[in-house]
Amino acid sequence: MDRRNFLKCSLAGTAGVAITPESLAEKVKAGMIIPGAVSSDGKKGAVSTDVEKHLAVSGYVKEPAHKIPVVAEADVVVVGGGAAGVSAAVCAARQGVSVILVEKANYLGGLWTGGLVLPVLATHGKGKNKAWDKATGGFCTEVCDTLLNNGWAIKPLNPKVDPEATKYLLDKLIAEAGVRIVYNATAAGVTMSGNRIESVLIDCNTGRLALRCKMVVDASGDGCVFNFAGDPYEARRYHMTTTYRMAGFRSFPDDHDSPLLDMRTGGFGVNEPIDGLDIFEVSHRQQQHRLGIWEAVEERKKKPGHENIYLMEVAPTTGLRVTRVLNSIHNVTLEESMEWTAFPDVIGMSGVCDPFYYKGRWIAHEDRPIWQIPYRSLIPQETHNLLVCGRCFGYDQGITWDAREISTCMVTGQAAGTAAALSTLQRCAAKDLDVSRLQDTLRKANVRLDF
Numbered sequence: 001m002d003r004r005n006f007l008k009c010s011l012a013g014t015a016g017v018a019i020t021p022e023s024l025a026e027k028v029k030a031g032m033i034i035p036g037a038v039s040s041d042g043k044k045g046a047v048s049t050d051v052e053k054h055l056a057v058s059g060y061v062k063e064p065a066h067k068i069p070v071v072a073e074a075d076v077v078v079v080g081g082g083a084a085g086v087s088a089a090v091c092a093a094r095q096g097v098s099v100i101l102v103e104k105a106n107y108l109g110g111l112w113t114g115g116l117v118l119p120v121l122a123t124h125g126k127g128k129n130k131a132w133d134k135a136t137g138g139f140c141t142e143v144c145d146t147l148l149n150n151g152w153a154i155k156p157l158n159p160k161v162d163p164e165a166t167k168y169l170l171d172k173l174i175a176e177a178g179v180r181i182v183y184n185a186t187a188a189g190v191t192m193s194g195n196r197i198e199s200v201l202i203d204c205n206t207g208r209l210a211l212r213c214k215m216v217v218d219a220s221g222d223g224c225v226f227n228f229a230g231d232p233y234e235a236r237r238y239h240m241t242t243t244y245r246m247a248g249f250r251s252f253p254d255d256h257d258s259p260l261l262d263m264r265t266g267g268f269g270v271n272e273p274i275d276g277l278d279i280f281e282v283s284h285r286q287q288q289h290r291l292g293i294w295e296a297v298e299e300r301k302k303k304p305g306h307e308n309i310y311l312m313e314v315a316p317t318t319g320l321r322v323t324r325v326l327n328s329i330h331n332v333t334l335e336e337s338m339e340w341t342a343f344p345d346v347i348g349m350s351g352v353c354d355p356f357y358y359k360g361r362w363i364a365h366e367d368r369p370i371w372q373i374p375y376r377s378l379i380p381q382e383t384h385n386l387l388v389c390g391r392c393f394g395y396d397q398g399i400t401w402d403a404r405e406i407s408t409c410m411v412t413g414q415a416a417g418t419a420a421a422l423s424t425l426q427r428c429a430a431k432d433l434d435v436s437r438l439q440d441t442l443r444k445a446n447v448r449l450d451f
Contacts, residue, residue, distance in 0.1 A: 053235065054277040068201060070210045074100040074180065075424040077200050077213040078417065079187045082110025083406045084390030085219030086170045087139045087413030088420070091445070092217070093177035095421035100211055101179050102202055104186045105317065108170035110221060112406050113163040114317035116243035116265060118258070120144055120159045122405035125352035125370035128340060128451045135351035135370040138447035140410035143169065154259050162259040182211075187220060190228045195384045197229060215385045215420040215430070219413060222276070223324030223392040231326065231380035235277055236397060238321040241269030242289035246297060248309035263312065268293050269319065276323035286318050321391070322404060328394025329431065330376035334358070337371035337399050345375040345435045346449045347419070347442060348411035353401045370451070371399075373408075375435055378416050384429035389416035411447070418442060 051057060074097075078089045081103030089101040111117045123140070127133025147153035152165035174181055188208060189201040199210040218225035223233055246264045258265060268289050275281060297311045325331075335341075337350075338358065352368040377394040378387050388394070389412035391404035402408060418441055423433050439449060 051277075054275055055280070068208050068210045070199065070212050072100060072180070073212040074098045075213070076100075076215045076217060076417070076420045077102065077211050078217040078219055078420075079200060079225050080110065080219035080221055080390065081105070081108045081170075081181070081183075082219060082221060082390060082409065083112045084221075084409035084413035084416075085110070085217070086174060087410040088217045088219050088387075088389055088417030089179045090173050090177045090417070091139055091414045092417035092421040093179050094445075095418060095425070095441070097421045097424050099177075099179045099417075099421075100182060100213075101174065102182045102185050102187060102200070102211070104184070106183045107167045108174065109163065109167055111317055111319065112161075113167050113170075114315060115319050116163060116245060116313070116315040117319065117406070118160045118163060118265060120153075120161065120406045122351040122353045122402050123158060123407045125350075125368055126366060127370060131366060133370055135349035135448060136407045136411055138348075138411070138442065138445050139414040140407050141446065143173070143410065152259055160258060165259070185209075187224045187228070190216075190225060192229065195382055197225075197383060197385055200225070213385075214424045215387070217413075217416045217420050218386060218388045218392065219390045219416070221320075221323075221391050223326060223388070226326055226380050226383065226386060226388055226392075227324060229380070229383040229386060231382050231386070233324045233326050233392075234397075235275075235324055236322045236400070237273035237275050238323075238400070239269060239271055240274045240276070240282065240285055240321070241267045241319040242286065242293065243267050243315045243319055244293045244297075245312040246300075246309050247312040248306075250308070264309075266293075266296075267319075268296070274320070276320040282318060282320065290314055322400055323392070325392050325397075326377075326380060326388045326394045328377045328388070329379045329381060330374055331394035331396055332371070332373060332377050332399065332403070333396040334398030337396075337402070338363075338369060340369055340451060341372065342451065343372050343374035343376075345439075346372040347375045347378070347415035347438065347447075348373045348408075349448050350399075350402050350405075350408040350411065353405050356398075356401060358398070371402075372449075372451070373412060373415070375415065375419065375433075375438065378412060378419070379430050384431070385423070387416040387420050387430050389413045414445070414447060415442060418445075 076092045076099045078085050078101045089099050093099045123136045124134050144159050147161050153159040153161040185202040185204040188203040190197045191199045197216050199212045202209050247262050300306050351370050355364050380386050390409045393412050395403040423430050
C-alpha cells in the first residue's frame with residue numbers, strides 16, 4: 001500500500017483532508033520546507049535554533065542548581081525507542097557493548113506503532129540493473145520478515161503491520177540483545193565535557209536522573225540530544241496527521257488492508273506546514289483531530305452496511321513528520337539521491353516512498369533511484385561522541401519524503417548503533433571511526449551498501 005492510499009481519509013463530509021504529494025506541490029511559501037515541492041536552486045528553508053523562533057516568550061526563570069543522581073552507566077545510551085532507536089540499540093548491543101535505551105512512552109515503535117503509521121515504505125526503488133530493486137536489508141529485513149512469517153504483517157512489498165504484534169517483537173528483540181530499557185522517561189538535557197557528552201539527563205516520575213555514557217545515539221525524532229549539545233540544525237515545518245483505527249467491518253471480509261481483518265485505518269489532518277516545535281499549535285491540532293475523527297466515524301455509521309463499526313483507537317503518538325534536522329558533516333542532497341551518487345563512506349540505502357516534482361517534472365516511482373546514505377550524514381559537526389539517526393539525520397529538504405520513512409529509519413538506526421558500539425570499542429570519536437570496519441560489520445549483518 002502506498003502513502004497516498006494509506007493516508008486517504010475516506011469519510012465524506014469531514015474536515016479530514018487526503019494528504020498527498022500532489023496536494024502539497026502547489027503550496028510552497030517562503031520559509032517553509034515541505035515534501036513534494038522540491039527547490040531546485042539549493043536554497044535552505046527556514047532555519048531556527050531556539051525557542052523564541054517557535055513560541056512567544058514573555059520572560060525567563062532560573063532553575064535552582066541541584067545535584068542530579070547518576071543512576072546507571074552504559075557504553076551507549078540511545079534516546080528514543082522508535083524504529084530507528086530500537087535498531088540502534090539492538091545492533092549496538094550485538095557488538096558486545098552495554099546499552100541503555102530511553103523511551104518517553106511505555107512501548108516501542110514510536111510513530112510506527114503508537115502513531116499507527118503502519119506501512120514500512122521506501123524499501124524498494126529504481127535500481128541500476130533492474131527496474132524495481134530492494135534497497136534495504138539487515139535489521140529492517142530481519143524485522144519485516146519476522147512480522148510477515150508470523151502473520152503479523154501483510155504485503156511483502158512495503159509490509160503493513162499489526163502494531164501490537166510489532167510492539168511485542170521489538171520488546172523481544174531488545175530483551176534478547178540485553179538492552180536495558182527505560183520507559184516513561186524524557187530526555188531533559190546533557191552534561192558536557194568540552195565537545196563530549198558525559199551524561200544524558202532524563203525526567204521521569206522519580207525526578208531528574210543522569211545516565212553516564214561513552215557514546216550517545218540521538219534517535220529522538222526531534223533531535224533533542226543534538227539540540228541540548230548545541231549542534232547546528234534546521235527546524236523544518238511539515239504537515240501533521242493523526243491516524244486512527246476502526247473496527248466492526250465483518251461485513252467486508254474481502255476488503256481489508258491490515259493483518260486484522262475486522263480493522264481499517266484512516267488518517268485525519270491538514271496539508272499546511274505545521275511548526276512541530278510550537279507545542280501550543282500542535283496541542284490544538286491534536287485536539288481538533290481527535291474531535292473530528294470521532295465525529296467522522298459517527299457519520300460513517302449512517303452508511304448502509306457500516307452500522308456496526310466503531311472507533312477502536314486514535315493514535316496515542318502525534319503524527320508529526322519532521323521538526324529538527326541535523327546540519328551534519330554532509331547532508332545528503334536531492335541531486336545526489338537522483339544521480340546515483342556513490343559515497344565512499346556509505347552505510348546503507350534508501351528506497352522510494354511516493355512520486356514527487358523535481359526540476360519541473362513529475363518523478364514517478366519507476367523513475368526514482370534508490371540512493372546511498374553516507375556515514376557523514378549521521379555525524380554532528382561539533383559533538384564528538386554523538387550519532388544521529390531516524391528522521392532527524394542530515395538530509396536535504398527535497399528527500400524528506402523518503403528519508404523519514406520507517407525503513408530508512410531502521411537503516412540509519414542500525415548504522416548509528418553499530419558505529420557507536422565500534423567507536424566505544426576503538427575508543428575514538430564518531431568522526432574518527434574506521435569506516436571500512438564499520439562497512440565490513442554492516443555487510444556481515446546483510447546491510448546493502450552498493451548499487
